[in-house]
Amino acid sequence: MRHVCIVGTGMHKFGKFLDKSLKDITKTAVWEAIHDADIDARAIQAAYFGNATGGLTIGQEAIRGHVMLRHAGFEGIPIVNVEGACASATIALREAVLAIKSGVYDVVLAVGAEKMYLDDTARSIAAMSTNSDVEIMGGMGFQFSASYAMTLRKYMKKYGWTQEHFAKVASKNKYNGSLNPLAQYQKPISVENILNSRLITWPLTLYMCSTMADGAAAAIVCSEDFARDNGMDFITIAACCLRSGELGEDDDGQRHIAKEAYEVADLGPEDIELAEVHDAMAPGEMFRIEKLGFCTPEKMGELVDNGYFSLKGDLPVNSSGGLAARGHPIGATGLAQIHELVTQMRGRAGARQVRGKSSEFPRLALAQNAGGYVDGSPAALTVTILKR
Amino acid sequence: MEVSIKKGAFHKPESPDEKPYLIGSRCSSCGYMCFPKKEVCVKCVRDDCMEEKKFGPYARLDSYAVIQVAPTGFTAPYIQAYVVLEDGPKIFTLITGCEPRDDALEPGQKMELVIEKIRDDEKGNSLIGWKFKPVEEKNKS
Numbered sequence: 001m002r003h004v005c006i007v008g009t010g011m012h013k014f015g016k017f018l019d020k021s022l023k024d025i026t027k028t029a030v031w032e033a034i035h036d037a038d039i040d041a042r043a044i045q046a047a048y049f050g051n052a053t054g055g056l057t058i059g060q061e062a063i064r065g066h067v068m069l070r071h072a073g074f075e076g077i078p079i080v081n082v083e084g085a086c087a088s089a090t091i092a093l094r095e096a097v098l099a100i101k102s103g104v105y106d107v108v109l110a111v112g113a114e115k116m117y118l119d120d121t122a123r124s125i126a127a128m129s130t131n132s133d134v135e136i137m138g139g140m141g142f143q144f145s146a147s148y149a150m151t152l153r154k155y156m157k158k159y160g161w162t163q164e165h166f167a168k169v170a171s172k173n174k175y176n177g178s179l180n181p182l183a184q185y186q187k188p189i190s191v192e193n194i195l196n197s198r199l200i201t202w203p204l205t206l207y208m209c210s211t212m213a214d215g216a217a218a219a220i221v222c223s224e225d226f227a228r229d230n231g232m233d234f235i236t237i238a239a240c241c242l243r244s245g246e247l248g249e250d251d252d253g254q255r256h257i258a259k260e261a262y263e264v265a266d267l268g269p270e271d272i273e274l275a276e277v278h279d280a281m282a283p284g285e286m287f288r289i290e291k292l293g294f295c296t297p298e299k300m301g302e303l304v305d306n307g308y309f310s311l312k313g314d315l316p317v318n319s320s321g322g323l324a325a326r327g328h329p330i331g332a333t334g335l336a337q338i339h340e341l342v343t344q345m346r347g348r349a350g351a352r353q354v355r356g357k358s359s360e361f362p363r364l365a366l367a368q369n370a371g372g373y374v375d376g377s378p379a380a381l382t383v384t385i386l387k388r
Numbered sequence: 389m390e391v392s393i394k395k396g397a398f399h400k401p402e403s404p405d406e407k408p409y410l411i412g413s414r415c416s417s418c419g420y421m422c423f424p425k426k427e428v429c430v431k432c433v434r435d436d437c438m439e440e441k442k443f444g445p446y447a448r449l450d451s452y453a454v455i456q457v458a459p460t461g462f463t464a465p466y467i468q469a470y471v472v473l474e475d476g477p478k479i480f481t482l483i484t485g486c487e488p489r490d491d492a493l494e495p496g497q498k499m500e501l502v503i504e505k506i507r508d509d510e511k512g513n514s515l516i517g518w519k520f521k522p523v524e525e526k527n528k529s
Contacts, residue, residue, distance in 0.1 A: 143468070146455055
């Protein structure tokens with residue numbers, strides 16, 4: 001089967017942009033990626049557009065990708081609309097990967113974009129609540145913050161994780177975000193100030209949580225042959241796996257997909273040098289790390305205390321700032337994770353640049369993204385492994 | 389007017405000596421259980437093995453969180469939780485019958501099903517659904 005790679009990534013800064021439309025931010029991310037790849041945009045043969053709530057937020061329920069990408073300069077080529085809540089962008093990326101693998105196309109575009117800040121906050125919140133089974137959980141006031149809180153409470157009781165550990169993780173990610181010019185929040189916040197911020201649902205406080213955001217991210221995906229033939233700088237996609245949640249003995253699908261991704265990439269968690277994980281509430285980073293097999297839950301608290309997951313630590317996690325600092329425009333997040341990994345692997349991350357284990361820059365990196373909630377487990381789960 | 393949050397999902401007692409129950413499914417082939425009802429077993433992926441099963445009124449608390457910032461229709465603070473139904477699956481629920489405090493409950497403790505109002509809907513109807521309340525356990529073993 002053909003090897004697939006990324007030759008360019010781009011982002012529109014995450015944040016609050018009331019004067020910009022979903023078209024505007026999509027166009028910026030797409031063309032940043034095109035310029036980054038230094039490719040003639042006419043070479044792009046198909047596009048995969050990820051977005052979660054455009055139907056409810058801006059009223060563009062149908063043909064979202066067609067509308068946004070026509071504005072970005074694309075006519076004629078096939079466009080596929082992809083939705084999977086907070087995992088929409090990675091699902092778009094995976095469709096792009098499958099299309100290249102199939103041999104039908106040589107170069108395609110994957111985009112994720114979301115517009116959450118509107119003049120009507122209630123509408124944004126109502127749209128967000130559709131990321132669960134609206135009939136049951138939506139109707140009963142289910143909140144994602146509470147879902148994270150319930151999971152964290154279990155780890156606290158069983159493994160001695162504390163609210164202070166959670167604040168340390170959040171503070172680390174706020175610091176990382178402060179070094180990321182594309183992050184929504186670029187202000188470092190101390191552990192103390194995080195603990196003292198408003199309680200959202202114990203043990204989570206305001207500064208541990210992601211907020212609404214606008215933003216877009218994109219990647220140019222092609223076959224390795226195409227990249228080589230055109231002398232392009234490429235990062236190989238060693239695995240791009242998608243599963244749905246499930247109810248196993250000790251697994252809601254997160255361990256299952258990690259195992260699958262490592263098998264596909266033919267490596268293990270010990271080989272990974274950098275990771276972006278899905279932490280809509282920053283402390284969620286800890287159970288993502290554990291489920292990805294980077295360490296045991298027993299060891300986690302100590303590693304957090306010792307800065308193991310910080311920029312200079314043994315395994316930097318969420319160097320971008322993660323969802324709570326970089327921002328979480330839900331349908332864009334997955335490709336923003338990819339953008340961060342690619343930027344780091346190319347040594348272009350500036351003040352937040354991390355080192356590789358045996359090379360100047362990381363050569364093996366992982367992104368984990370999750371979207372929605374159904375029947376007690378995540379709706380969509382993805383793990384992507386990049387290799388240089 | 390009273391409206392059920394999910395038709396056919398539960399039985400509301402009509403007299404004081406009746407207990408409420410939830411209506412879910414059990415797979416006669418593999419034992420998989422779920423609530424609300426499904427006609428297909430997600431473990432066997434078969435449509436000929438699911439039987440209706442009543443659950444309740446007791447459950448054990450799995451985990452909970454006290455919501456301090458309420459969505460539309462709810463008043464904070466209130467408690468959301470997962471409970472494991474007696475001889476049944478783990479389900480999402482709201483908690484009633486205790487103070488909405490962060491130390492109000494203990495995972496593993498016994499809970500009892502209550503059918504009551506969840507919130508008002510957009511048309512002013514009372515949405516009725518399931519909640520669980522803590523049960524005093526006299527002979528804890």
